[in-house]
Amino acid sequence: xxxxxxxxxxxxxxxxxxxxxxxxxxxxxxxxxxxxxxxxxxxxxxxxxxxxxxxxxxxxxxxxxxxxxxxxxxxxxxxxxxxxxxxxxxxxxxxxxxxxxxxxxxxxxxxxxxxxxxxxxxxxxxxxxxxxxxxxxxxxxxxxxxxxxxxxxxxxxxxxxxxxxxxxxxxxxxxxxxxxxxxxxxxxxxxxxxxxxxxxxxxxxxxxxxxxxxxxxx
Numbered sequence: 001x002x003x004x005x006x007x008x009x010x011x012x013x014x015x016x017x018x019x020x021x022x023x024x025x026x027x028x029x030x031x032x033x034x035x036x037x038x039x040x041x042x043x044x045x046x047x048x049x050x051x052x053x054x055x056x057x058x059x060x061x062x063x064x065x066x067x068x069x070x071x072x073x074x075x076x077x078x079x080x081x082x083x084x085x086x087x088x089x090x091x092x093x094x095x096x097x098x099x100x101x102x103x104x105x106x107x108x109x110x111x112x113x114x115x116x117x118x119x120x121x122x123x124x125x126x127x128x129x130x131x132x133x134x135x136x137x138x139x140x141x142x143x144x145x146x147x148x149x150x151x152x153x154x155x156x157x158x159x160x161x162x163x164x165x166x167x168x169x170x171x172x173x174x175x176x177x178x179x180x181x182x183x184x185x186x187x188x189x190x191x192x193x194x195x196x197x198x199x200x201x202x203x204x205x206x207x208x209x210x211x212x213x214x215x216x217x218x
Contacts, residue, residue: 005060152178155187
């Protein structure tokens with residue numbers, strides 16, 4: 001199977017489109033999850049989906065980094081590619097029957113395809129779950145490249161809590177499953193609220209340095 005993930009530049013499965021031409025030349029069936037206005041985050045979801053089919057070849061076409069998502073179900077369950085809207089502009093087809101709640105695109109494409117009031121609200125609020133999820137994927141991708149000892153401190157991820165006890169039951173989107181994960185960080189040592197660039201007093205800096213040193217011994 002040839003799997004294609006991307007945006008409008010890679011959209012299409014019909015004759016005369018380059019994904020179909022390429023699939024034919026490779027003598028492989030085609031699975032094209034590309035969607036118009038897709039951001040690179042959306043592409044990650046597409047890639048996650050096609051991997052289930054164990055494709056022989058994957059083509060990934062990236063989009064501009066100015067694309068973003070608007071989420072109608074901000075604090076809902078973990079998102080998947082099925083939650084994304086494929087029906088953008090002139091496209092009327094979606095590979096899924098589930099009602100979409102996530103809309104991807106640039107500001108201009110969102111204005112064309114989305115209600116202005118919702119755009120304004122979402123631009124102010126953003127989507128907590130999506131941002132946390134994306135950041136987790138990026139972090140895990142990079143950590144997978146590490147071949148030495150490491151520690152990953154939670155600090156104030158995925159959001160700032162005045163009460164650090166709330167981190168005991170926080171959702172970390174898979175980061176807490178990594179071998180070097182530590183559910184702590186310099187923030188936990190900020191008691192004096194010292195006006196410094198790193199927010200810690202001299203004493204607190206020493207305390208966290210000691211903590212980090214001990215973590216590395218484990």
